[in-house]
Amino acid sequence: MSKVTLTYRFTFPDSQERAFELEMDRDTAELSPPNVPQPPAWTALGFNQCTGCPFNAAETPHCPAALQLAGVIDGFTDIVSYDKVKVTVESEERQVTATLAAQQALASLMGLIMASSGCPRTAVFRPMARFHLPFSSESETAYRVASMYLLAQHYAAREGASADFVLNDLERVYRGVHSVNRGMATRLRAASRQDAIVNAVVLLDVFSSLVPAAIHDILDEIKPAFAALLAAK
Known part of the structure; x- marks a missing residue:
């Protein structure tokens, strides 16, 4: 089974450093099982379980x-949320370095982890996790989300299923993610003494609310770049 490794290296304001190495399956983009011999209480399934979670505590x-x-x-x-941290993200293809607020850096890392964690509600974003782009802007995120969603519709059409090429069902996909973000924020408030962790999830949730609402406007803004492709039809 082939693996892909991504590493987030943080340098904190006091010059201390910490690295988080993530290993995911190259095909499924699911993370390898975590090594948590004594899971903290806030990880229990029934602790602020997300609305609509399909798991039950007896089995999971x-x-x-x-x-x-x-x-x-x-x-x-x-x-704290607005502490400036230096982050370097290393993958097989590239190395990306940025200095930004802790909550922004954490949102990038946590979004990647949640998409590939094994949660069935966030699994819709595994394609984006597999081709991870850290610290993407609003326009980049909208472009990537639309590209991912439309490619999924292409696969569906090739297999004879109905396909949504006008993004009508994208909001439903995001509603499931919104529920997970809310539940996770509640969990993390009980786990962290500082606000950077919780605010990172809140930041992720802002994107999950913004993207489906504004995606057509954002895509209209970048439409001129597609002039040659549209003219070739």
């Missing part, structure tokens, strides 16, 4: 997304 005692995030929480207990 711990929230898979919370388990994957447990290793991140300890590294940010003394960081």
Whole structure:
């Protein structure tokens, strides 16, 4: 089974450094099981379980997304949202470095983890996790979301299923993610002494609300770049 490794390296305001190495399946984009021998109480499935979660505690005692995030929480207990951190993201293809607010850096890392964690509600974003682009802008995010969604419709059409090429069902996809973000924020308020962790999830949720509402406007803004392709039809 082939694996893909992504590493987030943080340099904090006090010059301390910490690295988080994520290993995901190259084909499915699911993270390898986390090494959490004694999961904290806030990872229990029934602890502020997300609305609509398909799991039950008898079969799945711990929230898979919370388990994957447990290793991140300890590294940010003394960081506040607007502390500036330097982050380097390393993958097979490239290295990206940025200096930005802790909540923005964490949102990028946590969004990647949650998409690939094994949570069935966030699994819709595994294609974006597999081809991860850290610190993407609003326009880049809209472009990537639309590209991912429309490629899924292409696959559906090739297999004889109905396809949504006008993004009508994209909002439904995001409603499931919104529910997970809200539930996770509630969990994390009980787990972290500082606000950077919780605000990172809130920031993710802002995107999950903004993108489906504004995606057509954002895509209209970048339409001129497609002039040659449209003229070739």
